[in-house]
Amino acid sequence: MTAGAGIAMPDAEEHMIVIADARAQGLRLDAFLAATMAGISRAQLQKLIDDGYVSVNSAPAKKNRKLKPGDRISVDKRRAEDAVNPRLTPQAIDLDILYQDEWLLAINKPAGMVVHPGHGNPDGTVVNALLYHMPALADGFASNRPGIVHRLDKETSGVLLSAKTNEAHARLAGLFSSRAIRKYYLGVCLGDRPAEQGTIDAPIGRSRRDPIKQAIRIDGRGARTDYRLLSHISGLSFMAFRLHTGRTHQIRIHCAHKNFPIVGDAVYGTQDDLMRQVQPLDRPFAYRVIKCFSRQALHAWRIAFVHPCTLKEIALTAPLPEDFRNAARLFGVDAARLDSLISGF
Numbered sequence: 001m002t003a004g005a006g007i008a009m010p011d012a013e014e015h016m017i018v019i020a021d022a023r024a025q026g027l028r029l030d031a032f033l034a035a036t037m038a039g040i041s042r043a044q045l046q047k048l049i050d051d052g053y054v055s056v057n058s059a060p061a062k063k064n065r066k067l068k069p070g071d072r073i074s075v076d077k078r079r080a081e082d083a084v085n086p087r088l089t090p091q092a093i094d095l096d097i098l099y100q101d102e103w104l105l106a107i108n109k110p111a112g113m114v115v116h117p118g119h120g121n122p123d124g125t126v127v128n129a130l131l132y133h134m135p136a137l138a139d140g141f142a143s144n145r146p147g148i149v150h151r152l153d154k155e156t157s158g159v160l161l162s163a164k165t166n167e168a169h170a171r172l173a174g175l176f177s178s179r180a181i182r183k184y185y186l187g188v189c190l191g192d193r194p195a196e197q198g199t200i201d202a203p204i205g206r207s208r209r210d211p212i213k214q215a216i217r218i219d220g221r222g223a224r225t226d227y228r229l230l231s232h233i234s235g236l237s238f239m240a241f242r243l244h245t246g247r248t249h250q251i252r253i254h255c256a257h258k259n260f261p262i263v264g265d266a267v268y269g270t271q272d273d274l275m276r277q278v279q280p281l282d283r284p285f286a287y288r289v290i291k292c293f294s295r296q297a298l299h300a301w302r303i304a305f306v307h308p309c310t311l312k313e314i315a316l317t318a319p320l321p322e323d324f325r326n327a328a329r330l331f332g333v334d335a336a337r338l339d340s341l342i343s344g345f
Contacts, residue, residue, distance in 0.1 A: 093129035103168035138169035158300025171308030188297035234282030
């Protein structure tokens with residue numbers, strides 16, 4: 001990690017010292033460090049500052065502090081290095097393995113588990129578990145994502161693929177990029193009744209109002225979701241989805257866009273407003289379904305593709321977790337007949 005602007009000096013072995021120069025006048029602390037310290041993002045620096053690992057003139061500092069020339073900024077070197085190259089610790093976390101061979105591994109990821117370490121989630125992730133169970137994993141797209149080819153949201157359960165070798169990782173990534181992997185999800189929605197079957201084709205990009213969220217944008221990246229209505233009762237829908245693209249939060253955004261957001265989606269859902277639209281006599285059923293879930297009601301049910309190394313067709317299915325089984329019973333959906341219900345979709 002090197003410094004660009006300013007003057008950086010070693011401070012024993014524990015800290016990096018940056019002396020603000022004339023270019024720092026009036027700049028925020030986080031912005032100045034992002035321009036000064038190569039290889040570390042502004043978001044990572046903000047986290048270091050918020051956690052107390054950065055000081056200015058030997059005093060605690062805030063990320064929006066305005067600097068002046070001569071300010072002495074101290075950054076905890078070990079914490080900064082960990083932010084750029086996180087130390088991945090193997091952890092003895094149980095995995096529900098659906099399939100594995102010498103190239104690939106597929107698990108049934110539980111809701112509530114993050115896929116890889118990152119901001120606010122240093123461990124307890126799928127990657128930490130994989131490192132414990134697997135003797136080798138592909139390098140992945142980044143140092144904190146060995147083996148990871150695609151991701152699921154923290155609160156989404158279901159099939160997650162990983163690669164054991166770099167060759168398998170590259171080939172799988174190619175299949176995802178060329179849309180040769182067929183991805184099927186199940187979800188429970190609240191709001192308008194969807195058509196029996198349809199397609200939502202609406203581009204997605206980062207929200208201009210909230211940088212944490214994605215949104216429908218005319219200048220966004222193409223996004224297509226097919227859906228099939230399996231059951232609709234009292235303002236709630238049990239649905240199947242097929243993703244043709246893999247944009248961040250795609251199903252959640254598309255469903256909210258059509259006014260039937262995913263139950264339990266605190267980011268894109270408008271659950272309280274929609275419940276007020278449910279007829280009073282229908283509300284008991286609606287509340288029973290909603291009570292099944294303590295998370296967003298989305299499950300990555302199946303992935304089907306041609307194995308990139310054996311060239312054989314493979315389909316991997318994640319059994320329904322308890323919350324989905326309970327909801328399916330309320331909707332009268334026979335979980336054992338999902339194959340026939342979604343046939344040809």
